[in-house]
Amino acid sequence: MTLIIAIDGPAAAGKGTLSRRIAEEYGFHHLDTGLTYRATAKALLDAGLPLDDEAVAEKMAREVELAGLDRSVLSAHQIGEAASKIAVMPAVRRALVEAQRGFSRKEPGTxxxxxxxxxxxxxDAAVKLYVTASPEVRAKRRYDEIIAGGGSADYAAIFEDVKKRDERDMGRADSPLRPAADAHLLDTSEMSIEAAFQAAKMLIDAAL
Ligand code: C5P
Known part of the structure; x- marks a missing residue:
């Protein structure tokens, strides 16, 4: 039977790093589902298609290939913004959720x-984690990441962006961001990714 680990949370809370660490530790397949929304958005932008036509966006969503999704070509700010706009559309979500569920069944675990x-x-995931951190800490992490990568960044603008994205993700009618009733909360505001990983590992080991 496939063991599924579900990790949710707002942007820049540390989900990505934590998920990759867990997948590596247990030899499980990993899917960053944000990339499926980003790939759909990028395909629309590249084709010069509108972001507010649900039927067009759904068609693009159905063409997204899960293999080979790469954050480095999907990380642009404009793509993230467009992704969170099309993510409010029920038909887009239905298409991508179907593909994500297919992926989740891969053996031995995901x-x-x-x-x-x-x-x-x-x-029905065996372990559910809700990873969060204060908006200030998340904006600071984003800022540090950009600076470390040799870029230039404006903390105030990033902070506003984090808050705007939270509002859109938590406020939408279809599948808003919120912890599942049986999710374990991990607040990484004052916790290193390593400490978060150790906490997650204890929960997963108990479910194995
Ligand atoms: O995680 P990431 O920032 O790459 O996600 C981009 C956007 O895709 C998010 O702001 C969110 O609106 C949307 N998304 C979603 N459901 C998911 C993953 C991402 O709605 N499971």
Missing amino acids: VLDGRDIGTIVCP
Whole structure:
């Protein structure tokens, strides 16, 4: 039987790093579901298609290939913004959720991270984590990442962006970001990723 680990939380809470660490530790397949929304958005932008036509966006969503999704070509700010706009569309979500559920059944186990994994995509996941951190800490992490990568960044603008993204993800009618009733909360505001990983490992080992 496939063991599914569902990891949800807002942008820049540390989900991605934590999910990759867990997948590596247990030899499980990992899917960053945010990339499926980003790939759909990028395909629309590249084709010069509108972001507000649900039927067009759904068609693009159905063409997204899960293999080979790469954050480095999907990380642009404009793609993230467009992704969170099309993510409010029920037909887009239905198409991507279907593909994500297919992925979740891979043997011997899977780690999926996103916003609605524990609530909608994999409600029967063996372990559900809700990873969060204060908006200030998340904005600071984003800022440090950009600076470390040699770029230039404006903390105030990033902070506003984090809050705007939270509002859109938590406020939408279809599959809003919220912890599943049976999710374990991990607040990484004052916790290193290593400490978060150790906490997650204890929960997963108990479910194995
Ligand atoms: O995680 P990431 O920032 O790459 O996700 C981009 C956008 O995709 C998010 O702001 C969110 O609106 C959407 N998303 C979603 N459901 C998921 C994963 C991402 O709605 N499971």
